[in-house]
Amino acid sequence: MSSSLSPYLRALTDNPAGLTQNDMRTCLHLIFTGDVPPVQTASFLAALRTAKLDRNPAIIAAAVSAMKEFSLTVELTENAYVDIVGTGGDGKDTFNVSTTSALVAAGMGINVCKHGNRASTSTSGAADVLMSLGASPQCVTPTTINSVLQKSKFCFLFAPVYHPIMGVIAPIRKQLGFPTIFNILGPLLNPAPISARIIGVNVPELGQVFAETLQLLDKANAIKSSSMIVWGEEGLDEISPAGKTRIWRVSTDSDEIVESTIEPSDFGLERHELDTVASGTPDENSDMVNKLLNNELPIGHPVLDYVLMNSAALAVVNGRAKNWKAGVEAARESIASGSAKKALEAYVKATSEIKNSASSDFS
DSSP: OOOOOHHHHHHHHHOGGGOOHHHHHHHHHHHHHSOOOHHHHHHHHHHHHHTTGGGOHHHHHHHHHHHHHTSOOOOOSOSOEEEEEEOOOOSOOBOOHHHHHHHHHHHTTOOEEEEEOSOSSSSOOHHHHHHHTTOOGGGOOTTTHHHHHTTOSEEEEEHHHHOGGGGGTHHHHHHHOSOOHHHHHGGGOOSSOEEEEEEEOSSTHHHHHHHHHHHHHHHHTTOOOEEEEEEETTTBSSOOSSSOEEEEEEOTTOSOEEEEEEOGGGGTOOOOOGGGGBOOOHHHHHHHHHHHHTTOSOTTOHHHHHHHHHHHHHHHHHTSOSSHHHHHHHHHHHHHTTHHHHHHHHHHHHHHHHHHHHHHHTO
């Protein structure tokens, strides 16, 4: 097989719409396994963006399937986990609500496998705050993940561990200086079997795109998952505490994508401006997580309500709660009972044991 992208670059120049799913898979295979000149890889990524093919559900789905061929796989004892993740890049730099909401969901008894990374465009990423809380997410590998899940309902899959091939193109992406299709792929590359998920997007145009992509991926894998894509109207890739959030629902009992809006009052909660839920450093955010899980935040605290909304939505998408307000009650109980805190403690302990065991092997 040729290691040149030239034929595909010429085709993209002449007829961008003619790029097929097989073409996309072939190009990624060439990039990751061939000796493709960096300038061709950069040109290909730029051409995809210019032609808006990085927002074409069929092309994105093809890219996901190709990427998974190069990703580490996991064999888990359960086959239904939930995830909550955002695309990032919204520029709002808010508190680690997805990670905290995932812990609260685990406290409800929901099996959570959250997939994520360290901060790229924000102050504190999911991995950053978990490390500050004492966890060792880099120790959760395909060989250790089941031991973690046996001890905690919450698990975090650190993206660099499962997608080492991304290092091949990291320098090119950095030099390009603009988002590429790989920024969109991240939320779709969780190695765990996901039965329900929330994905936050940083622009509304991606809502329908992600919903359609998930339907294509489910069809290819002969499964049906429950998903909700969210975009806060302030430009937030989370459910917004400040106003309305547009949502796109993909359910297991219909092929229809249902678009609607939600807001804090639907959850029985007050509105809070985004500056009241701003991110701090990982250490500052971990202090806030501990206060929340210790049930020390007063009713109506902006960060608490922010987490309650997103946790409640995850419970609804998962089927744990029948509506938004019931989801809030389940989230409050998870915190008040100490179950969410226990999920974090069990996860931290499990990853620390793996880290210590690895260290002793080399001592």
